[in-house]
Amino acid sequence: MKRNTIYLPVFCIALSMILICVPVMAEGGGGGDGSGMGGGGRTTDLSSISSGLLSPQFILGGLVALAGLILLRTTKINWNIRTLLMCAVFVLFGVLVIMHQPSPLRAVVDPVTALMTGSAITLKKTTALFFIGGLSVIGAKLFCGWVCPFGALQEIVNRIPAPSGKKIKLPFNISNGIRISIFVISLIMVLATGTDLYTYHNILNPFELFDWHFELVLAVLVGAVLVASVFVYRPFCYLVCPVGLLTWLLEHMSIFRVRLDRGKCNDCNKCIQMSPCPSVKAIVDGDKMRPDCYACGVCIDACPTDALAFGIGKMRANRSRDRESGD
Numbered sequence: 001m002k003r004n005t006i007y008l009p010v011f012c013i014a015l016s017m018i019l020i021c022v023p024v025m026a027e028g029g030g031g032g033d034g035s036g037m038g039g040g041g042r043t044t045d046l047s048s049i050s051s052g053l054l055s056p057q058f059i060l061g062g063l064v065a066l067a068g069l070i071l072l073r074t075t076k077i078n079w080n081i082r083t084l085l086m087c088a089v090f091v092l093f094g095v096l097v098i099m100h101q102p103s104p105l106r107a108v109v110d111p112v113t114a115l116m117t118g119s120a121i122t123l124k125k126t127t128a129l130f131f132i133g134g135l136s137v138i139g140a141k142l143f144c145g146w147v148c149p150f151g152a153l154q155e156i157v158n159r160i161p162a163p164s165g166k167k168i169k170l171p172f173n174i175s176n177g178i179r180i181s182i183f184v185i186s187l188i189m190v191l192a193t194g195t196d197l198y199t200y201h202n203i204l205n206p207f208e209l210f211d212w213h214f215e216l217v218l219a220v221l222v223g224a225v226l227v228a229s230v231f232v233y234r235p236f237c238y239l240v241c242p243v244g245l246l247t248w249l250l251e252h253m254s255i256f257r258v259r260l261d262r263g264k265c266n267d268c269n270k271c272i273q274m275s276p277c278p279s280v281k282a283i284v285d286g287d288k289m290r291p292d293c294y295a296c297g298v299c300i301d302a303c304p305t306d307a308l309a310f311g312i313g314k315m316r317a318n319r320s321r322d323r324e325s326g327d
Contacts, residue, residue: 058131060092061147068146068295069139069256072310077297083159086152094149094210102128103207104148104243109186109196116190132243136250139310140257144237144247145295150206151237155296157229158276168231169278172291175238179245186242204240233276234294248292256310258283258293258300264307274302283308 068085071077077085102110107128114121135142144151158167182204186197198204202215206222228235237244251257260283272280280299282290300308 057093057128061131061135061143064089064092065135065139065142065146068142069310072139072295072297072300073256076301078301079159079298082296082298083156085146086155089146089152090149090156092149093147094153103205103210104128104132104143105198105205105207105241107132108242108246109198112187113190113194113196116187117194132247133250136247137253138255139295140251140254140293141247141295142256144244144292148243149210151234151294154225154229154234154236155294157226158233160230162231164231167233167276169276170232170235170238172238172278172282176245176248176291178239179241182240183242183245198242206236237294238292244292251292252289255312258295258308259311260284260286261307261309262286264305266305266307268304270304271299271302271308275299 071085102122102125107125110125111121111129113119132143135147136144162168182197189195189197189200201217202208203217203221206218206225208215208218209222225236232238234244258279265284269284272284275298276296277291277294279291279293283293283299295310297310300310
């Protein structure tokens with residue numbers, strides 16, 4: 001399948017700018033005490049900024065996201081290849097490089113809590129937040145789909161055949177409604193108690209798994225998610241995760257994302273049948289509001305006419321317009 005890779009250098013430059021400029025943006029607006037915690041939790045110390053840029057999380061995260069984009073743009077990724085890649089992501093960021101320092105969840109939740117309570121925001125968490133957001137704007141779910149270790153673990157488990165023989169695709173209006181409701185409840189809890197729902201005794205923070213602390217609450221949460229993952233694709237991401245909620249919003253302005261060439265589509269629906277997520281139907285139908293697409297590439301591999309691509313540009317036409325023109 002031919003791919004236009006002219007934008008890859010642009011991505012590389014943009015990624016480099018994010019890695020260099022995010023700490024500078026994060027430290028603006030506060031004169032820290034040099035520790036990274038005082039005066040709003042920011043630091044103007046250039047050595048601290050450089051250390052953050054050279055941390056394994058950001059360097060490896062950027063490289064893996066870049067590799068994911070290149071693969072999506074230049075080749076077809078089937079389920080077997082995707083599973084192997086997710087195993088590598090889990091080992092890299094869940095075992096070898098501990099991604100929870102800070103965890104993606106806390107990188108999103110803690111700055112919100114700090115802003116609402118007037119407490120300090122650490123430079124590291126703010127940098128991680130902009131890093132996640134920056135990758136997500138460059139390519140839809142590049143962070144969640146290619147860097148997040150807990151998302152990778154859910155995908156690996158999802159490859160286990162369901163006892164019923166059929167996987168479940170949750171209606172997005174229900175799953176997203178639950179995810180938004182949990183976030184709103186967390187905001188109310190912050191206003192009332194100063195503590196968010198997700199990290200309260202870590203009842204909704206499975207990223208503590210990667211600290212290898214097997215407490216009862218964590219074991220119950222992770223166990224429930226993994227059992228659900230056998231039946232549902234990325235259940236924690238769709239139903240609970242605030243990072244997933246943020247990157248879903250950013251996905252609608254992503255430069256690179258799965259797009260349909262209506263002129264090549266023959267309406268065989270193989271992409272919808274093969275894809276584990278509910279977003280492909282919305283993409284084929286040309287819906288402006290679509291469910292999370294975790295950039296797995298399975299729908300692109302399933303398409304026999306190369307009508308789907310992880311690219312730039314507007315869809316040529318959506319299904320509803322085609323039907324109207326045919327009437």
